[in-house]
Amino acid sequence: MSRVVVLGAGIAGHTAALLLRRKLSSKHPVTVVSPKPTYNWIPSNIWVGVGLMKPEQVTIELAPVYRRHRIEFRQARAVEIWPEGAPAEPAPHVVVESTDAAEGGRAAVPYDYLVNATGPRLHFAATPGLGPEANTASVCTADHAAQAARQLRAAIERMKKGERLTFVVGVGHGLCTCEGAAFEYLFNVDFVLRHEGVRERARVVFLTNEAELGDFGVGGTHMRRGGYRVHSKTFAESLYAERGIEWITGAHVQKVEPGVVHYETLDGKEHTLGFDFGMLLPPFAGQPMKAFDRGGADITSEVFAPSGFMKVDADYSPKPFEEWRAADWPKTYQTPRYRNVFAIGIAFAPPHPISKPRKSERGTPITPSPPRTGMPSAVMAKTVAESLFGMIEYGLPGPTRTASLAEIGASCVASAGANWLRGTAASMTMFPVVPDYEKYPEFGRDLHFTFGEIGSAGHWIKTILHHMFLYKARGRAGWWLVPE
Amino acid sequence: MPKPYEREYYVPTPSAATVFFRTFLPWQLVRFVWINLKMVRMISIGHHGRVPLRPIVLPEPGERGSATRAVGR
Numbered sequence: 001m002s003r004v005v006v007l008g009a010g011i012a013g014h015t016a017a018l019l020l021r022r023k024l025s026s027k028h029p030v031t032v033v034s035p036k037p038t039y040n041w042i043p044s045n046i047w048v049g050v051g052l053m054k055p056e057q058v059t060i061e062l063a064p065v066y067r068r069h070r071i072e073f074r075q076a077r078a079v080e081i082w083p084e085g086a087p088a089e090p091a092p093h094v095v096v097e098s099t100d101a102a103e104g105g106r107a108a109v110p111y112d113y114l115v116n117a118t119g120p121r122l123h124f125a126a127t128p129g130l131g132p133e134a135n136t137a138s139v140c141t142a143d144h145a146a147q148a149a150r151q152l153r154a155a156i157e158r159m160k161k162g163e164r165l166t167f168v169v170g171v172g173h174g175l176c177t178c179e180g181a182a183f184e185y186l187f188n189v190d191f192v193l194r195h196e197g198v199r200e201r202a203r204v205v206f207l208t209n210e211a212e213l214g215d216f217g218v219g220g221t222h223m224r225r226g227g228y229r230v231h232s233k234t235f236a237e238s239l240y241a242e243r244g245i246e247w248i249t250g251a252h253v254q255k256v257e258p259g260v261v262h263y264e265t266l267d268g269k270e271h272t273l274g275f276d277f278g279m280l281l282p283p284f285a286g287q288p289m290k291a292f293d294r295g296g297a298d299i300t301s302e303v304f305a306p307s308g309f310m311k312v313d314a315d316y317s318p319k320p321f322e323e324w325r326a327a328d329w330p331k332t333y334q335t336p337r338y339r340n341v342f343a344i345g346i347a348f349a350p351p352h353p354i355s356k357p358r359k360s361e362r363g364t365p366i367t368p369s370p371p372r373t374g375m376p377s378a379v380m381a382k383t384v385a386e387s388l389f390g391m392i393e394y395g396l397p398g399p400t401r402t403a404s405l406a407e408i409g410a411s412c413v414a415s416a417g418a419n420w421l422r423g424t425a426a427s428m429t430m431f432p433v434v435p436d437y438e439k440y441p442e443f444g445r446d447l448h449f450t451f452g453e454i455g456s457a458g459h460w461i462k463t464i465l466h467h468m469f470l471y472k473a474r475g476r477a478g479w480w481l482v483p484e
Numbered sequence: 485m486p487k488p489y490e491r492e493y494y495v496p497t498p499s500a501a502t503v504f505f506r507t508f509l510p511w512q513l514v515r516f517v518w519i520n521l522k523m524v525r526m527i528s529i530g531h532h533g534r535v536p537l538r539p540i541v542l543p544e545p546g547e548r549g550s551a552t553r554a555v556g557r
Contacts, residue, residue, distance in 0.1 A: 234496060241486060241495040242503075409526045424506055427519045429526045449526045455506040457516035461523075483527055 002028045002392045005094060005111035007078045009034035009062055011042070012345025012377040013117030015484065018475055019385035020115075021069050028392055033109060035077040035099040037062055039473050040142050043374055044466050046181065048145035049279070050188045051153055052418050055142035058470075065475050074109065075100040078118065078287070081303065082108075083338040084294035092340070113388055116310050116343040117381065120284035123173075127282070129256035130172040136256055136278040139185055148279055152189065155277040159198035165276035167193075168261060170207035172280030174252030174360075177369035179208055180216050182281050183236075184414045189279075190243050191417030199244075205273065206240065206247040207280065209366050211266065211358055213237050213247055217368035219355045221430045222443040223452050229443070232428075235452060239416070239426075248273075250358070252366045253280060268361025284346060284369065286310070302337060310343035311335060314351040321356050326406030326436035328352065332399035333384055339398065342384045345377035354434055374469075375410045376433060378484035379403050406434040409449055413462040416454060425458030 004024070006017045009032050017032045024030065038059040047053040066073040076096035083092050091110040098104050122140050124131030132138050137148035155165055169186040171179060186206050193199040206213075214220045214236030222229050240247050250266035261273045261280070286308020291300045304310055314330040328351040335341040343349075350370045357367045380403050387399030409431030417423040429451055435444025472482040486492035498506075505511045 237492075237495040238497055241492040242497050409529070411523045411526060421509070422507055427523075429523055431526055431529070449522075449529065451522060453515070453519070455515055456509070456512040457519055460512075460516055461519065 002112040003031065003110060004028065004113045004115065004388065004392070005031045005033060005109055006115045006117060007033050007094065008117035008119050008345070008347065009036070009039055010117060010119045010345060010377075011374045012119075012347070012381045013115070014039050014062075014473060015378045015381035016115050016117060016344065016385050017066075017071055018069060018479070019382055020388060021071050022480060023385060023389040024392060026070065029072060031072040031074060031109060031111075032062070032066060033074045033076050033078055033094065033096050034062065035075065037075055037100075039065075041466065041470050041473065042140075043462075045139045045142055045145040046184045046188055046415060047418055048142055049137075049139040049148040049152070049185055050192045050418075051149040052188075052192075055146050058142050058466075060470065060474055065473070069475050074098075074107075075103075076107070078289055079106075081114070081289060081291045081341075082294075083114075083291065083303070083341060086292070086294060086296065092338075112340060113392065114338075114341045115384060115388075116341065116347045117345045117377075118287040118289070118347045120346045121287050121308065122282045123285040124282045126175075126285075127172045127253050127255060127280075129258075130253065130280060130282060134256065135258050136172065136280045138281065139181065139279060140281065151277055152192070156193070156196050156198055158276075159193075159201045160196070162201075164201045164203070166203045166205065166274060168205045168207055168273060168275040168278045168280070170205075170248075170251075170280055171209050171283075171368075172253045172256065173283040174209045174264075174364055174366035175369050176209055176281055176283045177217050177371050178281055178284075179210055179368055180371065180373070180412060180414055182206070182208065182279075183216070184416070185279055186245065187239070187243070187414075187416035188418065190245060191419075191423070195419075204243075204245045205275075206245055207251050207253070207261065207263065207273070208247070208249055209251060209368055210355070211250050211366075213240065213249060215355055215368060217353075217355055217371040218430065218433060219435060219444075221428075221445055221450050221452075222447060223450055224447055229447065232452065235426075239454070250360075250366055252360065252364050256280070264360055264362065264364055264366075266358060266360050266366055286347065286349075303335065305349035307349060309349035310341075310347055312343050312348045314349070316349070316351050319352075324352060326404070326432070326434055326438065329404045329406045329434055331402035331404045331407075332387060333380055333403075334387075334399050342388075342399075344380040344384050346372045348372075348380075370405075370434075372405075373410060373412060375412075375484060376403075376405060376408060379408055382484050404432075404434075406432050406436050408432060413458050413465065415459065415462050418459065418463075420460070420463075421456065423459040424454050424456055425462045426452060426454045427458040427461060428452040 214232035431449035
């Protein structure tokens with residue numbers, strides 16, 4: 001019997017748990033540890049954030065799903081990893097703190113194989129005044145998004161009474177990721193303001209750490225369009241200009257005061273921007289977990305990167321941008337020190353950014369962190385589940401599947417307004433996610449599989465994906481037929 | 485409308501026909517099919533990497549060490 005413990009029940013963790021349970025024979029127990037009782041289909045949070053959906057439409061209760069699939073569920077937060085065991089508990093184990101009000105307390109959860117898919121810690125504290133408990137809204141969780149929708153509604157009501165307001169949407173730190181989510185929310189806010197007939201009373205500003213629009217944390221991408229091979233910057237700027245949205249690039253938000261954002265740009269200058277409604281995404285950090293060896297010595301710095309994300313089979317040696325290679329990126333997501341521990345989704349530590357790193361004239365790093373969106377996260381989950389299947393059921397000595405971000409592609413459908421007839425979305429694919437300039441010397445990507453266009457078809461696809469992936473997450477009949 | 489010599493003045497913007505076709509139902513139905521086909525094609529190669537992985541030979545359960553079942557791509 002081998003016991004598999006999955007930390008986290010987001011897109012990566014939940015997918016891995018369901019696949020492991022389906023593949024492994026019943027004698028191998030699968031346990032999921034997650035601090036929240038619900039699964040959140042995060043890509044649809046932007047629709048909650050503009051009031052088009054309720055939080056319950058983008059979340060599902062985990063306990064009934066896991067009960068049906070014979071997966072043990074512990075509503076708890078992992079705080080310590082003992083990969084060599086401890087004198088009191090000789091087996092490798094995770095120490096968890098219950099977040100279920102009815103239970104409470106700490107407990108050791110032993111494992112033979114561990115999959116770390118804890119997702120990010122929303123590090124609002126990195127920027128003073130940032131976040132829904134301070135001066136800006138967020139769409140990172142369904143509850144945050146619902147709060148953002150209430151603030152947006154209040155702003156719309158003020159404009160209907162004749163006020164002119166400023167909206168700022170973007171990222172709240174120079175090292176943020178998920179610029180694509182900010183892009184989606186921005187265009188949905190613009191769409192709603194037009195629908196409500198108040199767009200002409202709104203100044204809408206996009207504030208981003210990208211050096212150029214269309215970077216999205218992956219250095220942007222080239223696409224074939226109109227007989228040219230054009231960078232995504234051109235398309236992104238076109239969308240903003242068409243809608244009358246202002247943009248500020250290369251910005252690091254220093255602090256947010258009520259109604260005022262203070263930010264620094266790549267030229268080293270400091271600026272302020274007044275706003276009436278602000279949605280700025282936070283930077284991500286790893287969940288605060290400690291690791292200890294058998295003797296109780298703290299080995300956190302060996303298991304985790306300084307960012308708090310877990311080190312896996314990547315090349316973490318510091319090197320300049322010019323020496324970055326596709327081979328730097330992890331393939332199996334197995335940790336080098338402990339062969340029975342894997343980290344997937346946002347929980348693994350990237351070897352370096354994907355976009356070219358930049359610093360302001362004052363030395364402040366202003367570079368998008370690598371995005372790890374839903375599709376690559378789910379592909380990593382499937383890859384690790386298949387590798388564990390081979391290791392557990394067939395006794396193979398190591399993982400047999402790979403999913404390097406430099407070898408897999410990603411599809412992204414970015415909503416630009418939710419309406420079956422008038423709504424649109426930008427449908428994009430890129431292959432691979434991390435540019436490989438050795439294989440594709442010109443642009444780093446295969447332009448046969450890298451494209452983008454905007455239209456109603458994209459909105460239909462995004463809506464269908466919403467229902468399809470929630471069906472899959474519920475583990476209904478044939479759920480495994482839905483691709484990652 | 486951007487003013488001459490402003491940053492937005494130099495950005496390409498879509499023609500009226502391009503904007504129209506973005507929400508023109510018959511055309512978008514065609515694009516819906518086409519985009520899905522392109523995404524499925526990308527996913528079919530993207531989930532496995534473009535370089536074929538080496539075949540993995542697995543023993544049957546209970547026969548550790550005996551390579552009898554080929555699993556791979």
